[in-house]
Amino acid sequence: MKALQGVEGQVEWVERTAAKCGDGEVRIQVAAAGLNRADLLQRAGHYPPPPGVTDILGLECSGVISEVGAGASYQIGDRVCALLAGGGMAEEVVVDSRHVLPVPQGLSLPEAAVIPEVYATAWLNLFRLGVLQPGEKVLLHAGASGVGSAAIQLCKAFGNPCWVSVGSTDRLAYCESLGAQGGVLRGESLEALRDFGPFDLILDPVGAKYVALNTQLLATDGRWVMIGLMGGRKAEVDLGLLLAKRIQLIGSTLRSRGAADKADLLADMQNEIWPLFANQTLSPRLERSFPARDVEAAFAALASNRVSGKVALVIDDSLA
Known part of the structure; x- marks a missing residue:
C-alpha cells in the first residue's frame, strides 16, 4: 500500500x-x-x-x-x-x-x-481531566485551531462561557461565530484577558511563554491543562501563587494513552458528543x-x- x-x-x-x-x-x-x-x-x-x-x-x-x-x-x-x-x-x-x-x-x-483527534483532545482535557462544571469560565489559547474550534463548540453546548487568544481579528471573529464570548490578539497585550477573568480552566497549547500570565488569570481552584509547548518548555513558575490559589497544573497528551483508556474516551464521546453532530x-x-x-x-x-x-x-x- x-x-x-x-x-x-x-x-x-x-x-x-x-x-x-x-x-x-x-x-x-x-x-x-x-x-x-x-x-x-x-x-x-x-x-x-x-x-x-x-x-x-x-x-x-x-x-x-x-x-x-x-x-x-x-x-x-x-x-x-x-x-x-x-x-x-x-x-x-x-x-x-x-x-x-x-x-x-x-x-x-x-x-x-x-x-476524532481534536474532539477527543477537547473532551478529554475540558471535561474528563479538567472536570469542567456548567457555568465555569474557560480560556482557550490558540482558539481558532482545530482543538480550539472543537473546544469552543463544546463549551457552548455544555454551558461554559469561553474566551480566546488568537492571532488576528479575522480569527477572533471566527471564534465568536462559534460561540466564544470574546478574546484578545496575541500581537497586542494579553493582559486585556484580565477584563474577562478570572478563569476556572485554561486550555493551553503554548506552554512556557504563557506561564506567568496563566497563573495570574486563573481563579482559586482553577485548572491549567497544558496540551502543547508551542511557546517553549522551560519557564519560571511562581509556586507561591499556585499554592495560594490552589491551582492544579495538568500535563496531558492523547497519543500515548493506552488502548483501554482511549476506548473508554471514545465510548464517552459517542454517548455525549455524537448526538450533537x-x-x-x-x-x-x-x-x-x-x-x-x-x-x-x-x-x-x-x-x-x-x-x-x-x-x-x-x-x-x-x-x-
Missing part, C-alpha cells in the same frame, strides 16, 4: 506492507485523513511516534471498513472514522475497533476525518481539503497558522 511518511522536514509517499487484521481489529480503506500539528512536528523529527507505533503520519482518518477481525463490532462496508496513534495517511489502516466510531449523520467522509449543535469546521497529490500544499496550509479550523487530505476520492 501507499503511505505517507515524514523525512527530514519533507513528506513523501512510500510503499509499505499492509498490516494484518487481528482479533478485535478492523481494516479501513481510507477516504481522508485529518492533519494536525503533531504531523508537522513528526515530519520535522520533533515528535516521534510512541514505541511500537508505525511511523506513517496521521492521527485520525475516515473511510469504509474492508475487513473485520473476530470480536469487532462492525461490518464490512460501514462508514467510520478513527482515532489513531499513527498510520492514518495511507491507503488503508488497521485499528482497534474500540477506537472507531460511525460517521455522524449528515457528514461527509472528509468532514468525519477531522473530528446529528442535530448540528457541533460542526467539524473543515476549512480546506487537499487531494493526496497536493500533500505539501496541505502541510503548508496548516503550518501557515492562517487556517481557522481543520485541514483534510483526501486519500481516495472515489470514497470521499
Whole structure:
C-alpha cells in the first residue's frame, strides 16, 4: 500500500506492507485523513511516534471498513472514522475497533476525518481531566485551531462561557461565530484577558511563554491543562501563587494513552458528543481539503497558522 511518511522536514509517499487484521481489529480503506500539528512536528523529527507505533503520519482518518477481525463490532462496508496513534495517511489502516466510531449523520467522509483527534483532545482535557462544571469560565489559547474550534463548540453546548487568544481579528471573529464570548490578539497585550477573568480552566497549547500570565488569570481552584509547548518548555513558575490559589497544573497528551483508556474516551464521546453532530449543535469546521497529490500544499496550509479550523487530505476520492 501507499503511505505517507515524514523525512527530514519533507513528506513523501512510500510503499509499505499492509498490516494484518487481528482479533478485535478492523481494516479501513481510507477516504481522508485529518492533519494536525503533531504531523508537522513528526515530519520535522520533533515528535516521534510512541514505541511500537508505525511511523506513517496521521492521527485520525475516515473511510469504509474492508475487513473485520473476530470480536469487532462492525461490518464490512460501514462508514467510520478513527482515532489513531499513527498510520492514518495511507491507503488503508488497521485499528482497534474500540477506537472507531460511525460517521455522524449528515457528514461527509472528509468532514468525519477531522473530528476524532481534536474532539477527543477537547473532551478529554475540558471535561474528563479538567472536570469542567456548567457555568465555569474557560480560556482557550490558540482558539481558532482545530482543538480550539472543537473546544469552543463544546463549551457552548455544555454551558461554559469561553474566551480566546488568537492571532488576528479575522480569527477572533471566527471564534465568536462559534460561540466564544470574546478574546484578545496575541500581537497586542494579553493582559486585556484580565477584563474577562478570572478563569476556572485554561486550555493551553503554548506552554512556557504563557506561564506567568496563566497563573495570574486563573481563579482559586482553577485548572491549567497544558496540551502543547508551542511557546517553549522551560519557564519560571511562581509556586507561591499556585499554592495560594490552589491551582492544579495538568500535563496531558492523547497519543500515548493506552488502548483501554482511549476506548473508554471514545465510548464517552459517542454517548455525549455524537448526538450533537446529528442535530448540528457541533460542526467539524473543515476549512480546506487537499487531494493526496497536493500533500505539501496541505502541510503548508496548516503550518501557515492562517487556517481557522481543520485541514483534510483526501486519500481516495472515489470514497470521499
